[in-house]
Amino acid sequence: MRILVLGAGKMGSFFLDLLSFEHETAVYERDAKRLRFTYNTLRFTTLEEIKDFKPELVINAVTVKYTVDAFKDIIPIVPKDCIISDIASVKTGLKEFYEASGMRYVSTHPMFGPTFANLNQLSEENAIIISEGDDEGKLFFRNLYKNLGLNIYEYTFDEHDKTVAYSLSIPFVSTFVFAAVMKHQDAPGTTFKRHMRIAKGVLNEDDYLLQEILFNPYTNENVAQIRKELKELLDIIDNKDSERMKKYLTKIRDNVRRDIEIKQ
Numbered sequence: 001m002r003i004l005v006l007g008a009g010k011m012g013s014f015f016l017d018l019l020s021f022e023h024e025t026a027v028y029e030r031d032a033k034r035l036r037f038t039y040n041t042l043r044f045t046t047l048e049e050i051k052d053f054k055p056e057l058v059i060n061a062v063t064v065k066y067t068v069d070a071f072k073d074i075i076p077i078v079p080k081d082c083i084i085s086d087i088a089s090v091k092t093g094l095k096e097f098y099e100a101s102g103m104r105y106v107s108t109h110p111m112f113g114p115t116f117a118n119l120n121q122l123s124e125e126n127a128i129i130i131s132e133g134d135d136e137g138k139l140f141f142r143n144l145y146k147n148l149g150l151n152i153y154e155y156t157f158d159e160h161d162k163t164v165a166y167s168l169s170i171p172f173v174s175t176f177v178f179a180a181v182m183k184h185q186d187a188p189g190t191t192f193k194r195h196m197r198i199a200k201g202v203l204n205e206d207d208y209l210l211q212e213i214l215f216n217p218y219t220n221e222n223v224a225q226i227r228k229e230l231k232e233l234l235d236i237i238d239n240k241d242s243e244r245m246k247k248y249l250t251k252i253r254d255n256v257r258r259d260i261e262i263k264q
Helices: 010-019 047-053 064-077 094-101 135-147 157-167 169-181 190-203 207-214 219-239 242-263
Strands: 002-006 024-028 042-044 057-060 083-086 104-110 126-130 151-155
Touching: 002 010, 002 047, 002 064, 010 024, 024 047, 042 047, 047 064, 057 064, 064 083, 064 094, 064 207, 083 094, 083 135, 094 104, 104 135, 104 157, 126 135, 126 157, 135 151, 151 157, 157 169, 157 219, 169 190, 169 207, 169 219, 207 219, 219 242
Parallel strands: 002 024, 002 057, 024 042, 057 083, 083 104, 126 151
Antiparallel strands: 104 126
């Protein structure tokens, strides 16, 4: 299959590494300097080159802010039966765009990123395939993610947004709060150092991505839940209530244990 990847960033390069030995691949990247370390793939910096390549599948891996703009650039020049796809973690507006485009499409979300995941060992990571979309495109990504050992789930666009609002907004907001109140430590403990590594990783993400995740319409209820729990915990601390603290710790340990049991 002739596959065109849009964007030579971390995830774009990851997909090129995966696909370039079994498919005829090309990457389109306006910044030629980002193409220096790509190999075994055609490297394009102009739209005319894409037109000549005639891709059968396009994987849009540009920054989420420019996902739709990148599609608008290439749709007029790719074959009409080409499948267009995205791997964006924020799907806001994509369903409407796809349906209006008249193109075959598939939308997926690898629920991992180069910041934290071990890209050579992904058996504990997940991927979502959006149920609305082209069957051939969905089958392609299902087989690809299966070969990586990923746990695969199929959600609608709306179900995906609800899942992302929970799984990303809660840790992101918790990290923001930690980073907002932290002070430099000359001799930090292990837990502090681990939280710091997470904070550095999250804050290294694109500002627009962080904004879009937090502006997800389903995020507010999750953040409100954090506020509720902080209020209860602060009240326990203010009153130095040992009995309530014991019950609270039991509650959260049970919550974590249930999550572990479900995964097993």
